[in-house]
Amino acid sequence: MNTWHKKLRNVLCSLKKFSGFTTRQVPRPRLSLSHRNIYKVDTPINNRTTPPIWILCISFVRKLIGGVDGANISSPSKKSILPLSLRNRYYYPVMSSDVFPCEEIEESLLPPESVRGMTQLDRSAFKQTILVPALKVPRKHISLLSKRLKKSLAHFKKIKSIAELSESDPHHDDFRLFLFDPSKYRDADCFSEEERQLLLEAGVDVETALFWAEIGLSYDNWNASEILRAILPKGFDNVSGFSNVGHIAHFNLREETLPYKFLIGQVILDKVPSVRTVVNKTNIIDNTFRNFQMELLAGEDDFYATVRENKCIYQFDFSKVYWNSRLSMEHERIVSKLEKGDVVYDVFAGVGPFAIPAAKKGCVVLANDLNPESYKSLVHNAAMNRIKSDFCAYNLDGRKFIRNSVKEDMCCRWLQLIDAEAIHSGVDCSNVSYTDNNNEKAVGDNIGGCNSGGGIIGAVVGGICTDIGNAAFTKNWTSPAFHIVMNLPAIAVEFLDVFQSMCSDIPVTSPVVSLLEQRTYLLPHVYCYCFYKGDNPEADIEKRVRQALRCDHPPQDLVIRFVRNVAPSKDMYCVEFVASKELLWRPVTQTRMKVDSHGNSKCYADSQPEAKKRRMETLEVGSQQLLQQHPFHCSQPK
Numbered sequence: 185m186n187t188w189h190k191k192l193r194n195v196l197c198s199l200k201k202f203s204g205f206t207t208r209q210v211p212r213p214r215l216s217l218s219h220r221n222i223y224k225v226d227t228p229i230n231n232r233t234t235p236p237i238w239i240l241c242i243s244f245v246r247k248l249i250g251g252v253d254g255a256n257i258s259s260p261s262k263k264s265i266l267p268l269s270l271r272n273r274y275y276y277p278v279m280s281s282d283v284f285p286c287e288e289i290e291e292s293l294l295p296p297e298s299v300r301g302m303t304q305l306d307r308s309a310f311k312q313t314i315l316v317p318a319l320k321v322p323r324k325h326i327s328l329l330s331k332r333l334k335k336s337l338a339h340f341k342k343i344k345s346i347a348e349l350s351e352s353d354p355h356h357d358d359f360r361l362f363l364f365d366p367s368k369y370r371d372a373d374c375f376s377e378e379e380r381q382l383l384l385e386a387g388v389d390v391e392t393a394l395f396w397a398e399i400g401l402s403y404d405n406w407n408a409s410e411i412l413r414a415i416l417p418k419g420f421d422n423v424s425g426f427s428n429v430g431h432i433a434h435f436n437l438r439e440e441t442l443p444y445k446f447l448i449g450q451v452i453l454d455k456v457p458s459v460r461t462v463v464n465k466t467n468i469i470d471n472t473f474r475n476f477q478m479e480l481l482a483g484e485d486d487f488y489a490t491v492r493e494n495k496c497i498y499q500f501d502f503s504k505v506y507w508n509s510r511l512s513m514e515h516e517r518i519v520s521k522l523e524k525g526d527v528v529y530d531v532f533a534g535v536g537p538f539a540i541p542a543a544k545k546g547c548v549v550l551a552n553d554l555n556p557e558s559y560k561s562l563v564h565n566a567a568m569n570r571i572k573s574d575f576c577a578y579n580l581d582g583r584k585f586i587r588n589s590v591k592e593d594m595c596c597r598w599l600q601l602i603d604a605e606a607i608h609s610g611v612d613c614s615n616v617s618y619t620d621n622n623n624e625k626a627v628g629d630n631i632g633g634c635n636s637g638g639g640i641i642g643a644v645v646g647g648i649c650t651d652i653g654n655a656a657f658t659k660n661w662t663s664p665a666f667h668i669v670m671n672l673p674a675i676a677v678e679f680l681d682v683f684q685s686m687c688s689d690i691p692v693t694s695p696v697v698s699l700l701e702q703r704t705y706l707l708p709h710v711y712c713y714c715f716y717k718g719d720n721p722e723a724d725i726e727k728r729v730r731q732a733l734r735c736d737h738p739p740q741d742l743v744i745r746f747v748r749n750v751a752p753s754k755d756m757y758c759v760e761f762v763a764s765k766e767l768l769w770r771p772v773t774q775t776r777m778k779v780d781s782h783g784n785s786k787c788y789a790d791s792q793p794e795a796k797k798r799r800m801e802t803l804e805v806g807s808q809q810l811l812q813q814h815p816f817h818c819s820q821p822k
Contacts, residue, residue, distance in 0.1 A: 293366065295406055295414035302415050303443060305450050307403040310411075317369045318397040320349070320359040325386035329362070332382055338363040341405045363397060408455035415451075416444055423448065427509050429502050430489030431460040435481070449481025460484050463502075478503060493537060494519065496544065496569050500535045500561040507535060511671075514747055514758070515541065518669065518711060522547050526665045527597060529590045529708075531582045531679070532672040535561040543571045548664075550593060552578035552585040586668070586682045590708075594666055595687075598696045598706065666708040668763070673713040673756055680712060680732035687768040700765050707740075707768075712759045715750065721757060729759055733767065740764040 292314045299309050316338055321329055330337075330346060337345035347361045368374060372390045375383075380390050403411070412423050423441055427434040433452050437445055449462035463478040478487075487503040493512050500507065515537045522528065524546030530539040533551035535558055543549040543566065553559050559579040566575050578585055670676040690696060700706055718724055722744050733739060739761040747756040 295410060297414075299414050301417065303447060305447050310403040310406070311400065313398055313400050314366070315396040316366050316399050317364045318395050319362045319364070319383065319388055319390070319393055320355060320395075321362050321383075321386060321388055323358055323360055326360055329382065329386060333362070333379065336364055336368065336379065338365045340399070340401070341407065343399065343401075343405060361397065363399070403454075408451050411451050411455065412448060415447065416441065426452065426462075428458070429507055429509055430491050431458060432487065432489050432502055433459045433462045434465065434478070434502075435463070436465045445479075445481055449483070453482040461486055463487075494541045496536075496540050496565075498535050498537070498540075498561070498565050499568065500565075501557060504557040505535055505555060505561055506558070507537075510748060511537070518667075519545060522667065523665065526667060527593070529586075529593070529666070529668045531585055531590075531668065531670045532676065533562055533577075534558050534671075536565045538669050538671065539575070540565055540569050540571065543575045544569060546574075548574040550576050550578065550589060552580050552582065552589070554579070554581055582670070582672070582679050583682050586679070587686065590668065591686055594708065595690070595696060597664065597666075598699055601703075601706075602695050602699055665705060668708050668710045670710065670712040673715045676712050677714050677728050677732050677759070680710075680729060681734065683710070683763050683767055684734055685768075685770045685772045686763075688770060688772050690769070692769060697765065697769065704762075704765075707765065708763045710759075710761055710763055712761075713747070714757055714759060716755050716757055717753055721746070721755065725757055725759060729761070735767070739767065 292312075295310050296312050299306075302309070326346065339345060343363075345363050347363060349356045349359060349361055353359075372394050375390050383390055406414075416423055420441060423437070423444075433449075433456065435445075435448065437448070441448070445464055449464075452459055452462050461483040462481040464481050466477045466479055487501050489500060489502045489507075491498045491500075491507065491509070493509070494516050498507075518538060519541045522542055522545055525548070526542075527548045528539065528542045528550070530536075530542075530549065530551040533539045533553045534555075536551060539549045539551035539562070551562055553562060556579060559577060563577050566577065578589060580589070670679060672679075712729075714725060714728070716725055725744050726738055726742065729742070730736070730738060741760070741762045743760040745758045745760065747758050750756050
């Protein structure tokens with residue numbers, strides 16, 4: 185060991201007694217100095233490896249040259265050790281991975297550990313300094329190198345990866361500073377041959393020119409996810425996930441995160457530019473309209489949102505209606521199955537995420553929602569999306585909507601097909617108008633003359649109807665398909681019983697029945713959504729559906745499809761099936777459920793009373809007379 189090494193080692197050994205400093209020797213013969221080894225000092229001051237420039241400053245500047253600027257080696261600190269011998273404090277000699285271990289580099293890029301457990305946001309607590317590998321690059325080569333080295337540069341929020349040098353640097357006007365990703369580049373050996381050659385052509389030798397730049401990080405340099413992971417206790421995963429409803433960020437926080445809810449709201453408000461309001465779902469649910477109560481966490485008290493989904497625009501008061509942005513793919517999936525001219529009955533339409541795209545696609549849509557606020561938004565959104573025809577909105581109970589409006593509209597359209605075939609065959613058809621057997625009218629808005637219903641049973645019995653509905657409904661009606669959407673997962677399955685015997689008051693001798701036997705595609709396709717908790721979804725959901733429909737066997741073409749995960753132990757499914765003729769025309773009976781010895785429920789139907797059969801036959805014979813005695817026009821929605 186020569187004299188220089190002995191003097192350097194003596195200086196380092198003298199640091200052992202101060203603040204727990206330790207020394208170790210790291211082979212590194214690259215620096216253009218008169219020694220062959222670099223020494224590293226591990227200091228507990230910031231729990232991070234001290235860069236070797238500290239050693240050089242202490243050993244060569246203070247000890248060997250005689251203590252420049254009166255630095256006191258007996259009380260080492262950043263201020264007394266750092267840049268006494270450097271003209272530019274932003275540059276450090278090249279370091280190896282041994283000098284700056286990979287784990288410590290990655291940790292240094294994260295927010296400081298001292299912020300963990302914070303319940304009130306203190307932005308100043310996030311300030312810290314990191315070291316980033318850097319190269320001085322001539323300005324004339326910046327354009328080429330910035331493109332070729334784009335993936336190699338450091339990418340920190342609000343920090344340019346190509347920065348200007350400090351004004352005190354002699355190369356300030358002619359050079360720029362390239363900052364490289366510290367997790368990839370720890371020394372010159374990390375550069376590929378292609379990168380080395382590219383830099384060498386620009387006059388930059390990586391072996392001698394690589395430096396470490398000191399960069400200051402603050403609260404602004406991390407995103408919301410990184411900030412929340414640093415603040416919240418370890419194990420609190422996926423807290424940063426929220427639903428974006430226009431300008432509203434909607435959280436569903438777990439109980440253990442509630443002490444941090446206002447802090448979470450403020451972080452999201454700071455970090456997501458499009459968010460102006462942050463809310464959290466509470467456990468209180470309105471049993472009438474299934475709306476959840478929400479708590480304002482941060483931002484404006486403004487819940488009127490504008491949302492764009494599937495090329496449609498929706499406006500609504502998020503505090504009064506239901507909207508789930510995570511169902512956008514499901515909305516698109518159902519709409520993609522529809523064809524122009526199909527008929528869609530949306531039982532729980534909400535503000536129209538199924539109904540409005542279907543109407544824009546050219547479908548005939550009857551949309552209903554019990555919530556008056558949802559109904560108002562539905563009508564407004566239909567007008568805003570320029571839906572001018574074949575759309576009708578209702579404000580009814582879902583069960584009543586299916587029994588009256590859906591049933592009567594389907595029968596009208598079945599009759600249109602029968603009438604068209606009769607005319608084509610040269611049959612002389614008489615004009616038959618509707619009978620109004622429903623005194624209580626639907627509350628709805630008609631866009632483009634949509635038929636609201638009214639009594640049609642007499643027309644169905646007669647079998648011929650030539651004056652049904654608006655002319656808009658007579659286009660493209662050679663092969664329509666009927667779709668009934670029931671998107672209310674919490675209770676939609678309970679409404680399936682309405683399909684049982686729905687058309688039983690229409691005699692089986694009606695031409696409608698013959699039509700459906702010949703063209704089974706005219707039977708309605710049902711899409712019913714539900715939640716499920718358990719391990720055997722298909723069997724359990726099928727059992728629930730059979731119980732609701734009160735049948736021993738699964739409905740026709742039953743498909744149970746997974747939609748999405750709602751919670752760790754809660755999933756959403758879509759039940760698809762065809763409402764068969766046997767189901768719709770099942771005789772009205774007193775059905776009772778029994779449970780066998782294996783715990784399986786079965787349906788047992790009593791036989792149809794003879795007296796009721798005679799009444800049905802009497803109704804069939806006298807239906808035409810009733811039509812002639814009570815001719816009412818089809819009522820339009822108010």
